[in-house]
Amino acid sequence: MSTNRKRVxxxxxxxxxxxxxxxxxxxxxxxxxxxxxxPLFEERxxxxxxxxxxxxxxxTISLESFTKLSHALTTLRRDRVGAIDRVLHEQHLEQRxx
Numbered sequence: 001m002s003t004n005r006k007r008v009x010x011x012x013x014x015x016x017x018x019x020x021x022x023x024x025x026x027x028x029x030x031x032x033x034x035x036x037x038x039p040l041f042e043e044r045x046x047x048x049x050x051x052x053x054x055x056x057x058x059x060t061i062s063l064e065s066f067t068k069l070s071h072a073l074t075t076l077r078r079d080r081v082g083a084i085d086r087v088l089h090e091q092h093l094e095q096r097x098x
Contacts, residue, residue: 045084063093070098 013032015021031037047061055061055069067088073080080097088094 063091067093067095069096071095073097 009028009030009032012021012024013035016024016032016035025040028037049056055065075082084095
């Protein structure tokens with residue numbers, strides 16, 4: 001977990017314990033202990049490629065093939081690290097941003 005995420009999680013925990021926060025809405029991969037939470041929705045990731053791209057010859061793509069391809073980055077936060085990057089990092093891999 002990044003330093004900023006740890007700081008936010010700790011601040012939320014403290015503010016909740018103080019009674020300053022009754023409800024928090026956001027993405028919490030590791031919610032603080034003694035927190036009641038309920039998912040509001042599930043998010044899907046969608047891959048987009050040109051028609052007849054060789055990577056699409058099979059119905060699935062291997063992780064190895066995925067990491068060898070060049071990727072376009074789209075982000076609302078203007079950062080370069082997202083959920084896919086965190087999962088890849090745990091496996092000592094990274095995606096190639098074109």
